[in-house]
Amino acid sequence: MKTLLTLICCAAITQGAHAQIDSSQLLKDVETLSTDKFEGRQTGSKGNRLAQFYLLDRFKKAGIKPISGTYEQPFYFTRGDVRTMGTNLYGYIPGKTDSVIVISAHYDHIGVNGAGNSADSIFNGADDNASGVAAILGMAAWFAKHPPRHTLIFAAFDAEEMGLQGAKAFLERPPVPLTKIVANINLDMVSRNDKKELYACGTSHYPQLKPVIQAAAAKSKIKLLTGHDRTEDGSQNWTNQSDQGMFHKKNIPFIYFGVEDHPDYHKASDEFSRIHPSFFYQAACTVLEVVRLMDK
Numbered sequence: 001m002k003t004l005l006t007l008i009c010c011a012a013i014t015q016g017a018h019a020q021i022d023s024s025q026l027l028k029d030v031e032t033l034s035t036d037k038f039e040g041r042q043t044g045s046k047g048n049r050l051a052q053f054y055l056l057d058r059f060k061k062a063g064i065k066p067i068s069g070t071y072e073q074p075f076y077f078t079r080g081d082v083r084t085m086g087t088n089l090y091g092y093i094p095g096k097t098d099s100v101i102v103i104s105a106h107y108d109h110i111g112v113n114g115a116g117n118s119a120d121s122i123f124n125g126a127d128d129n130a131s132g133v134a135a136i137l138g139m140a141a142w143f144a145k146h147p148p149r150h151t152l153i154f155a156a157f158d159a160e161e162m163g164l165q166g167a168k169a170f171l172e173r174p175p176v177p178l179t180k181i182v183a184n185i186n187l188d189m190v191s192r193n194d195k196k197e198l199y200a201c202g203t204s205h206y207p208q209l210k211p212v213i214q215a216a217a218a219k220s221k222i223k224l225l226t227g228h229d230r231t232e233d234g235s236q237n238w239t240n241q242s243d244q245g246m247f248h249k250k251n252i253p254f255i256y257f258g259v260e261d262h263p264d265y266h267k268a269s270d271e272f273s274r275i276h277p278s279f280f281y282q283a284a285c286t287v288l289e290v291v292r293l294m295d296k
């Protein structure tokens with residue numbers, strides 16, 4: 001009997017060590033955020049606002065604390081003649097120091113196709129970027145139970161699709177002094193790749209982060225690659241192609257995690273049914289491992 005109990009105990013501990021992120025909650029968050037109810041989450045739309053309500057509830061349940069009593073950072077921006085309001089959502093997990101790592105993912109997407117006459121006119125944005133948001137929520141829940149050394153700010157940015165406006169607003173009015181932010185970890189499209197490849201972009205700008213990526217890659221069950229961050233990569237240089245670009249402009253070291261474009265990129269077919277659950281789970285765990293190593 002004792003042997004059996006010991007075995008069960010060991011099995012539970014072993015499973016616990018690997019099951020770092022709650023996989024069912026991870027998938028549920030992507031599925032929910034990419035349902036038609038949220039109408040493609042375009043900044044300023046009703047669907048985007050409904051997504052905010054869902055995320056506010058999830059922030060609380062993940063154990064993320066509000067900053068100065070709020071999770072919301074409203075901001076305005078102008079494109080052409082149109083003035084639009086966006087809303088970043090953020091909060092923190094306290095660390096032992098006031099050095100901050102900002103872990104971010106944009107929750108907005110591109111809404112509904114104006115023509116509206118195709119069978120499916122809603123751009124659900126499951127991979128882009130319900131996946132990144134779900135992953136940072138999963139990471140937050142883990143760190144709420146395993147307190148970090150750095151203070152971790154979790155940010156779901158709005159209006160990325162309109163020119164990285166949410167990240168820009170965050171850096172113009174940061175909730176902590178910019179000098180306290182030591183790194184940005186940004187996730188944008190992390191849930192599918194036929195070759196099981198996830199890119200960690202940014203090490204050519206910030207080579208000091210390369211050892212951490214290499215150590216996480218050695219443990220990862222997917223292929224964690226570096227690249228897409230040099231001038232000679234041309235249009236495949238992703239340095240400024242998602243919110244990390246705004247951190248880079250302030251000389252804040254970043255790692256951006258994402259996959260190469262797939263046929264459903266910025267199409268109505270970027271649906272929950274097209275994501276690769278196993279790859280996605282491993283991608284989220286791999287990014288969690290990177291943050292854990294950076295936090296040491």
Ligand SMILES: [Zn+2]
Pocket residue numbers: 106128129160188189242
């Ligand atoms: Zn995106």
